[in-house]
Amino acid sequence: MSGETDTPTQHVRTVCPYCGVGCGMILRVERGRVVGVSGDKNHPANFGALCTKGSTVHETLHVPGRLAYAHRRRAGGAPGEFERVPVDFALDAVADGFKKIIAAHGPDAVALYVSGQLSTEAQYVANKLVKGFLGTNNIDSNSRLCMASAAAGYKTSLGADAPPGHYEDFEHADLFFALGANMADCHPILFQRLRRRMKSDARARLIVADPRRTATAAEATLFLPLRPGSDLALLNGLLHLLLKNGAVDPDFIARCTDGWDALAALLADYPPDRVAALCDLPEADLHRAAEMLAAAPNFLTLWTQGICQSTRGTWSTNAICNLHLATGRFGRPGSGPFSLTGQPNAMGGREVGYLASGLPGQRNVTDARDRAETEALWKLPAGAIRPTPGLAAVDLFKAMEAGAVRALWVIGSNPLATMPNRDRVRRALERAEFVVVQDAYQPTETxxxxxxxxxxxxxAEAAGTMVNSSRMVTLAPRAVAPPTDARPDWQLVCEVARRLGFGAAFAFQSAAEIFDEIARSHNPRTGYDLRGMSHARLARDGALTWPLAPAPDAVETKRRYVVANDLRFPTPNGRAQFLARPFLPDAEMPDDAFPFVLTTGRLAHQWHTRTKTGKVSALNKLNPAPFLEIHPADAAALGVETGDLVRVSSRRGDAELPARVSTDIRVGCCWAPFHWAERASINAVTSEATDPISLQPELKFCAVRLARVSAAISAPSQQPATV
Ligand code: SF4
Structure with missing residues (x-):
């Protein structure tokens, strides 16, 4: 049931807006306010379970700090000096600002930066406005920081983006191989599912490869605390051993793949003694991991930002696909590569093409047929869509700093806190002539x-859909009214489009109408198909997994690429591609001046830049403050004890965080969560070196030096900068 009346209590079925697990939830609504939340027992992602963030998310709706009105910067005012204006006045100003800059400097002088936390419908109209009507391809998303390397890796290895399997595979896997994925903290409800599988079958195993002994690693059958950045050496080394031990599947390789000979030749360079040295792991553990993989009739490889936020993220994704294709552990229950998205709707955004090279329906601006089909969908003349990708996130802010991009519209993201090399982003925002920030909260750093x-x-205040890591589409209906002047993101985009003269193409009366247009972007070449879905059907049937054809008797496709008991991939010859990817060092290796490796991540009870979770007292009690994790040997050498304030410095900037001395981190490494602001903002330090294929920045690896500042009592501020 959904609605927004003032009847005493309503229960609204929806989806959690935090992480990519995409748990179904029920909101309890009383007198126009969401007063409670519980897990949706019928949702196929979580069957009723919620983590700490999901079970308190209703507290983020009706709190101080909601942006309930439009504002403009005061005439002659400094950043942060605002005055309230009517929302229609603000929408006119956005359209005018963009129009003037495009007229004076051309369409590539403007850009949008959007978010995996928006509904698919909002992502779609933002992309349509930019690539179809503004005449530029300058739209990118915070998914670029998250799982762009997985998307690029899937496309190059398998022919199309998105995990081939389904959460149901967790009930069939004999072994889970988690690389750079702290699921226990970052995908907690999916990790519960993994745990249940481990408990239900004593033979099930978990291998975790991570430079930190995370909560996930603590439950591993085999933990591989590898050197940061050595994932590709590990993956090649494991496949070397599987090949040597006769544990590959020659029949599968012959039937379904291309490129095996070149890969086999490369693997010869990864004997266990060399890989053990590259990864700094005991050779015996490599043998044991390979034996466990060989012995598992079915295994899932699970990965997230630990693999993707790297200059080799795409190649490591290719190597994960190699592992599954070579062993034939693909396309059957319990087997396959399974990337886990960070944000609740990054999958939806990738599918509607909101990265700088994308078009709706898993299409690409560089492909003439993809452009022509999108032009037909958007009723544009042939040639209207530009054939070159727009600026990806790191290049976008560099172009702003250089003055080439003069207007930026940020929707549902906080790049000043989340982009690497924060000072460059600040300089870019200061230099821009016109910055629009569309958000549900204020203040934020951006x-x-x-x-x-x-x-x-x-x-919960605007209808829309979200797509989780398992390609499940869940409807989030409007449960309550937004505060005062706030409007759905898709409506704000359409209103600006109308003011720019594109009203006919953006005359949507509802998010459901936008969804219907998205479904028309069906792509038979990749298998992307939402035609069997609509808001009405999702409201009736609950979450559905794509591809779902429009026939009344069509059923969800849980495992992609399986055709008549065989596998057929969306590549030119229908075969998956083995790609030989050599191990290479990271972009910025430690040296005498910056001798430590910094790696970053998330905590279990905070989310991104804490614009939401920072307002929930229960979560702030669980994860109250930032910290820098340092190994006791390094701490002793630096004269640092737990609680001391430590300065972490790179070639780009520095941050100060209280130390947490722990054997959970390797000697020579340090780790910090990226949730906090001001002096505790670790992204003042991180590197903007990017993967050359995915253009994802290497947030997980940079060279730093550490110095004790003081035995500080007070932790750095936990709140976003104020205006
Ligand atoms: S696991 Fe993710 S989607 Fe599920 S309740 Fe927690 S934050 Fe929400």
Whole structure:
């Protein structure tokens, strides 16, 4: 049931707006307010379970700090000096600002930066406006920081983006291989599912490869605390051993793949003694891991930012696909590569093409047929869509700093806190002539630099869909009204489009109408198909997994590429591609001046830049403050004890965080969560070196030096910068 009346209690079926697990939840609504939340027992992602973030998410709706009105920067005012304006005035100003800059400097002088936390419908109209009507391809998303390397790896290895399997595979796997994925903290409900499988079958195993002894590693059958950045050496080394031990599947290789000979030749360079040295792991553990993989009738490889936020993220994804293709552990229950998305709707965004090279329906601006089909969908003349990708996130902010991009519209993201090399992003925002920030909260670090603030509705205040890591589409209906002048993100985009003269193409009366247009972007070449879905059907049937054909008797496709008991991939010859990817060092290796490796991540009870979770007292009690994890041997050498304030410095900037001395981190490494702001903002330090294929920055690896500042009592501020 859904609605927004003032009847005493309603229960609204929806989806959690935090992580890519995409748990179904039920909101309890009383007198126009969401007063409670519980897990949806019928949702195929979580069957009723919620983690700490999901079970408190209703507290983020009705709190101080919601952006309920549009604002503009005061005439002559400094960043952060705003005055309230009517939302229609602000929408006029956005359209005028973009129009003037395009007229004076051309369409590539403007850009949008959007988010995997928006509904698919909002992502779709933002992309349509930019690539179809503004005449530029300059739209990118915070998915670029998250799983762009997985997307690029899937496309190059398998022919199309998105995991080939389904969460149901967790009930069939004999072994889970988690690489750079701290699922216990970052995908907790999916990790519960993994745990249940381990408990239900004493033979099930978990291998974890991670430079930190994470909560996930603590439950591993075999933990491989590898050297940061050595994942590709590990993956090649394991396949070397599987090949040597006769544990590959020659029949599968012959039937379904291309490129085996070149890969086999490369694998010869990864004997266990060399790999053990590269990864700094005991050779015996490599043998044991290979034996466990060989013995498992079915295994899933699970990975997330630990693999993707690297200059070799795409290649490591290719190597994961190699592992599954070579062993034939693909396309059957319990087997396959399974990337886990960070954000709740990064999958939806990737599918509607909101990265700088994408078009709806898993299409690409560089492909003439993809452009022509999208032009037909959008009723544009042939040749209207530009054939070259727009600026990806890191290059976008570099172009702003250089003055080439003059106007930026940020929707549902906080790049000043999340992008690497924060000082460059700040300089870019300061230099821009016109910055629009559309958000549900204020202040945020990025919002401070806005010329116009547009108030966006939260997920429970606007209808829309989200797609989780398992390709499940869940409807989030409007459960309550947004505060005062706030409006759904898709509506704000369409209103600006109308003011720019594109009203006919953006005359949507509802998010359901946008969804219907998205479904028309069906792509028979990749298998992307939402035609069997609509808002009405999702409301009736609950979450559905794509591809889902429009026939009334069509059923969800849980495992992709399986055709008549064989596998057929969306590549030119229908075969998956083995790609030989050599191990290479990271972009910035430690040296005498910066002798430590910094790696970063998330905590279990905070989310991104804490604009939401920072307002929930229960979560702040669980993860109250930032910290820098340092090994006791390094701490002793630096004269640091737990609680001391430590300065972590790179070639780009520095941050100060209280030390947490722990054997959970390797000697020579340190780790910090990226949730906190101001002096604790670790992204002042991180590197913007990017993967050359996915253009994802290497947030997981840079060279730093550490110095004790003081035995500080007070932790750095936990709140976003104020305006
Ligand atoms: S696991 Fe993710 S989707 Fe599920 S309740 Fe927690 S934050 Fe929400």
């Amino acid at each position: 919002g401070r630099y806005a010329h116009i603030l547009l108030p966006g509705a939260l997920w």
